[in-house]
Amino acid sequence: xxxxxxxxxxxxxxxxxxxxxxxxxxxxxxxxxxxxxxxxxxxxxxxxxxxxxxxxxxxxxxxxxxxxxxxxxxxxxxxxxxxxxxxxxxxxxxxxxxxxxxxxxxxxxxxxxxxxxxxxxxxxxxxxxxxxxxxxxxxxxxxxxxxxxxxxxxxxxxxxxxxxxxxxxxxxxxxxxxxxxxxxxxxxxxxxxxxxxxxxxxxxxxxxxxxxxxxxxxxxxxxxxxxxxxxxxxxxxxxxxxxxxxxxxxxxxxxxxxxxxxxxxxxxxxxxxxxxxxxxxxxxxxxxxxxxxxxxxxxxxxxxxxxxxxxxxxxxxxxxxxxxxxxxxxxxxxxxxxxxxxxxxxxxxxxxxxxxxxxxxxxxxxxxxxxxxxxxxxxxxxxxxxxxxxxxxxxxxxxxxxxxxxxxxxxxxxxxxxxxxxxxxxxxxxxxxxxxxxxxxxxxxxxxxxxxxxxxxxx
Amino acid sequence: xxxxxxxxxxxxxxxxxxxxxxxxxxxxxxxxxxxxxxxxxxxxxxxxxxxxxxxxxxxxxxxxxxxxxxxxxxxxxxxxxxxxxxxxxxxxxxxxxxxxxxxxxxxxxxxxxxxxxxxxxxxxxxxxxxxxxxxxxxxxxxxxxxxxxxxxxxxxxxxxxxxxxxxxxxxxxxxxxxxxxxxxxxxxxxxxxxxxxxxxxxxxxxxxxxxxxxxxxxxxxxxxxxxxxxxxxxxxxxxxxxxxxxxxxxxxxxxxxxxxxxxxxxxxxxxxxxxxxxxxxxxxxxxxxxxxxxxxxxxxxxxxxxxxxxxxxxxxxxxxxxxxxxxxxxxxxxxxxxx
Numbered sequence: 001x002x003x004x005x006x007x008x009x010x011x012x013x014x015x016x017x018x019x020x021x022x023x024x025x026x027x028x029x030x031x032x033x034x035x036x037x038x039x040x041x042x043x044x045x046x047x048x049x050x051x052x053x054x055x056x057x058x059x060x061x062x063x064x065x066x067x068x069x070x071x072x073x074x075x076x077x078x079x080x081x082x083x084x085x086x087x088x089x090x091x092x093x094x095x096x097x098x099x100x101x102x103x104x105x106x107x108x109x110x111x112x113x114x115x116x117x118x119x120x121x122x123x124x125x126x127x128x129x130x131x132x133x134x135x136x137x138x139x140x141x142x143x144x145x146x147x148x149x150x151x152x153x154x155x156x157x158x159x160x161x162x163x164x165x166x167x168x169x170x171x172x173x174x175x176x177x178x179x180x181x182x183x184x185x186x187x188x189x190x191x192x193x194x195x196x197x198x199x200x201x202x203x204x205x206x207x208x209x210x211x212x213x214x215x216x217x218x219x220x221x222x223x224x225x226x227x228x229x230x231x232x233x234x235x236x237x238x239x240x241x242x243x244x245x246x247x248x249x250x251x252x253x254x255x256x257x258x259x260x261x262x263x264x265x266x267x268x269x270x271x272x273x274x275x276x277x278x279x280x281x282x283x284x285x286x287x288x289x290x291x292x293x294x295x296x297x298x299x300x301x302x303x304x305x306x307x308x309x310x311x312x313x314x315x316x317x318x319x320x321x322x323x324x325x326x327x328x329x330x331x332x333x334x335x336x337x338x339x340x341x342x343x344x345x346x347x348x349x350x351x352x353x354x355x356x357x358x359x360x361x362x363x364x365x366x367x368x369x370x371x372x373x374x375x376x377x378x379x380x381x382x383x384x385x386x387x388x389x390x391x392x393x394x395x396x397x398x399x400x401x402x403x404x405x406x407x408x409x410x411x412x413x414x415x416x417x418x419x420x421x422x423x424x425x426x427x428x429x430x431x432x433x434x435x436x437x438x439x440x441x442x443x444x445x446x447x448x449x450x451x452x453x454x455x456x457x458x459x
Numbered sequence: 460x461x462x463x464x465x466x467x468x469x470x471x472x473x474x475x476x477x478x479x480x481x482x483x484x485x486x487x488x489x490x491x492x493x494x495x496x497x498x499x500x501x502x503x504x505x506x507x508x509x510x511x512x513x514x515x516x517x518x519x520x521x522x523x524x525x526x527x528x529x530x531x532x533x534x535x536x537x538x539x540x541x542x543x544x545x546x547x548x549x550x551x552x553x554x555x556x557x558x559x560x561x562x563x564x565x566x567x568x569x570x571x572x573x574x575x576x577x578x579x580x581x582x583x584x585x586x587x588x589x590x591x592x593x594x595x596x597x598x599x600x601x602x603x604x605x606x607x608x609x610x611x612x613x614x615x616x617x618x619x620x621x622x623x624x625x626x627x628x629x630x631x632x633x634x635x636x637x638x639x640x641x642x643x644x645x646x647x648x649x650x651x652x653x654x655x656x657x658x659x660x661x662x663x664x665x666x667x668x669x670x671x672x673x674x675x676x677x678x679x680x681x682x683x684x685x686x687x688x689x690x691x692x693x694x695x696x697x698x699x700x701x702x703x704x705x706x707x708x709x710x711x712x713x714x715x716x717x718x719x720x721x722x723x724x725x726x727x728x729x730x731x732x733x734x735x736x737x738x739x740x741x742x743x744x745x746x747x748x749x750x751x752x753x754x755x756x757x758x759x760x761x762x763x764x765x766x767x768x769x770x771x772x773x774x775x776x777x778x779x780x781x782x783x784x785x786x787x788x789x790x791x792x793x794x795x796x797x798x
Contacts, residue, residue, distance in 0.1 A: 057573060061569045061570075061573060064565055064566055064568065067522055067565060068525075068561055068562040068565035068566055071525060071558065071562075071565075072558045072561075072562065074529045074536075075558060078535070078543040078546075078547035079547045079551055079554055079555070082548065085536060085540040085544065086544060089536070089540035090758050090761070090762040091762070093537030093538070093540065094766040096533055096536060096537065097536075097537045097766045097769070097770075098766070098769055100529050100533045101530070101769055101770060101774070101777070102769070102773055104526045104529060105530075105781070106777075108522035108523035108525075109522075109523045109777075109780050109781055109783075109784050110780070112518070112519030112520060112522060112784055112788075113519065113787055115519065116518050116519040116788065117519065117787050120787050120788065163759070165759050165762075166759075166761055166762060166765070395548075396548065396551055400551050403552065404551070404555035407555060408555075408559075411559060411562060415562075421574075422573050425574060426573055
């Protein structure tokens, strides 16, 4: 039987995993939409408007799911982790507060104008709304990652009577791991959004869509992915080095290093065994882990045995890391192959379109795998060196938490199914009819320079 | 605490309970009307167009409306973490149910517009039941709060009554919103809904107002102490007058040229404000009735100052662009179309 701690952890993981799926898309998609709208304002090319009109609907769906799952998140701290707020509330509270104040209202209000106001405000105000929504999503990322990073590498505080008090807000916000984590997450979102856009566009083309808009958005997605994927590998490496400095036990678990060693191999595969404190079935490249992490083939990597009793569970961190890296490499390969074909032939062959469709949610897999590595890698601490997860949990009976967890899981499964089903319906609808209601703005006269009805069929 | 000798650090919890009160009140009004619209959704096949209009009337706003709840809970988290822990411990299950309700209605709103046509009715049902689940659990929580989180059968009965009362109140403001935002047949229907919901709300308010001072001796003393009693009795008097005036006016709506169509909504907002003041007057400065006051539950002053600076700058901005959004979508909702 699972206890309150384990159930609360599973519930938190379930809620935040479900939640992050949607912001991971919307953070990037907001900027992509702003780009579409801006290009339309600049060029008067209606294809940009059609692209915008389809994707803004997809955005709205993602945003709604993000909002409602985010409300659940805001209650989680109070319901299941009272020790968290009581110990570090002086830090977590204001950071969360700034997220609500500077980001949530901004996004939600201007999204209303962005979605429903196209005929009610001048085009410039509408474009500005798209910009504000994009800024809002980034502000939100900024604050929540500042808090999350602080939990990994706390700084700028002192403990008085068991409660954290701030000594410097600058040090709290710009704590040692924050810049790396923030950059890593933004690019992760960029990749998630890019493959999402490319995948859904490829799906439309495969379903027989002859219009230009999906081809344009496919190209946009692939180009963004091709640029961001290698940058992400570099930023990820920097993030890893930062982790090695501040949380060496996490790196040891990621690399599956038990005994401190020089010239550690990069393990491509292994099955870590925590009982016997060793790996089985190791396949590795000699000295590469040391070379990557210390930039010296004989560099020393501190092993898990130095942290016995104070290191994270090894298996999920070890495999999660490999899954994330594998996804990243696959992304580079697909994005670059796609760009190669676009350059040489101007379009993708059928088989590659299918691969791109298969990669639609690859960003989700990589993002979740990465988050599991870093968050499980922080265990047994909730705030490194300050508060353990076990000390923060609610004294509620396990039955209550089990009940709420069962409810959430049921709802999430249904919603995820409905979400993917609805995306398919929307994509298929867009194959048959042009992004609907494109004619309305002409009558209103607010969106200028759309083509006449005769050009309708060409785009 | 004596206001004249209080330091700024001692004022901070008062300021934050003020901001939180504001957030809760704005939430109750704003999400109140869109939850109310959800509850009132007519489910017959021939009502589909009316459902579209009703949902269109709240389309641009619901996201931001729900954010006030996040702000309210955020301030509780920031400023009064000890109170949050106690309240959430007592209300764990109703909170989880409310969250499920909020999730369901939020997603139904978007799915209904985008899903295959044959699923639309299903999502409308989800929207309606999600709204109902949310308002019932919020009302139940309010009842539990007033009863000091007791679990006896009297407290449960009172909480169930409160659940119905809050649901009626949200329907009241939702219906009044529709009187303001719609035309023709739907508006006529909304006028009827408003009258019925108004009467139900009046019953709920009366019941809660009578039971609250009877079960909480502290509340009784507070309300019925001479000479304050002369002044504070204005609150129930005005509330009652608000209900009566609104009911009389609704009887004559809709008028020619749609005169006075906005009055019921703003009268209802006034009633919400009065009821809220009454509740606040009953408990301030206690934040967990009988257990904790705002000074005992407050966070460290340096943290409150840090967020206070931000709030002082940002909250007026939020109010400004919220007003801008209402200005953009001013007028009847029939013109609103999804994209």
